[in-house]
Amino acid sequence: MDLNKWISVDTTIENKLHIIYEKHMNSVHNLTSIKDKEEFFVKHYLDSIYIFNIYDFQFKTVMDVGSGGGFPGVVIALFYPESTVYLVESIRKKCDFLVELVRDVQLKNVEVINSRVENLKEPSCDLIVSRGVGKIKNILNWTTGVSRETSCWLFYKGENVFEEIKDANKLLKKKNMRFENVRVENPFKRTYTIINYI
Numbered sequence: 001m002d003l004n005k006w007i008s009v010d011t012t013i014e015n016k017l018h019i020i021y022e023k024h025m026n027s028v029h030n031l032t033s034i035k036d037k038e039e040f041f042v043k044h045y046l047d048s049i050y051i052f053n054i055y056d057f058q059f060k061t062v063m064d065v066g067s068g069g070g071f072p073g074v075v076i077a078l079f080y081p082e083s084t085v086y087l088v089e090s091i092r093k094k095c096d097f098l099v100e101l102v103r104d105v106q107l108k109n110v111e112v113i114n115s116r117v118e119n120l121k122e123p124s125c126d127l128i129v130s131r132g133v134g135k136i137k138n139i140l141n142w143t144t145g146v147s148r149e150t151s152c153w154l155f156y157k158g159e160n161v162f163e164e165i166k167d168a169n170k171l172l173k174k175k176n177m178r179f180e181n182v183r184v185e186n187p188f189k190r191t192y193t194i195i196n197y198i
């Protein structure tokens with residue numbers, strides 16, 4: 001899979017993406033059901049980073065809530081080496097995998113935090129991202145301690161996101177927040193939901 005068809009990837013990053021794929025395939029932890037390389041590149045890598053090419057996020061610090069096998073946080077860290085990315089994951093063995101992964105691809109801008117996010121009071125981050133972890137309303141509540149008035153949230157969702165937004169509407173109003181959806185149909189299907197303070 002040549003990601004350059006969709007986004008610009010230099011050879012250093014590309015090499016690291018291949019290493020990460022191999023690490024996943026050789027891991028006993030089985031953190032992904034996707035084994036096909038092309039599918040892995042689209043559904044994990046491209047999905048993680050695509051929105052950054054079409055939406056202008058301003059950030060120095062990023063928190064990936066429920067990072068699992070490292071998506072989207074590890075990919076964001078690779079493409080934005082000047083930022084600091086915190087991978088928050090509640091399961092210890094997944095954190096062990098992430099620590100090893102980060103070491104093997106020499107990602108100097110990543111810190112792995114073994115905790116439930118709702119137990120954290122710091123670090124407060126500019127951008128909070130989350131894929132496949134929980135409902136928007138819950139994650140907004142869980143990340144109160146690691147956000148500030150200028151923080152932005154990026155959720156990786158599907159077509160049924162409007163149900164979740166409806167559910168979070170009261171909270172969004174109370175916190176004076178607004179949402180925006182960016183829908184992608186090709187080469188994968190995704191609704192990216194971006195939430196900001198007004």
Ligand SMILES: C[S@@+](CC[C@H](N)C(=O)[O-])C[C@H]1O[C@@H](n2cnc3c(N)ncnc32)[C@H](O)[C@@H]1O
Binds near residue numbers: 065072131132142
């Ligand atoms: C379905 S996996 C998604 C992993 C990854 N984000 C992805 O999309 O491939 C959800 C992960 O979130 C973690 N998780 C769930 N609730 C969490 C919480 N409150 N704080 C931190 N991690 C959490 C789980 O342990 C699990 O690894």
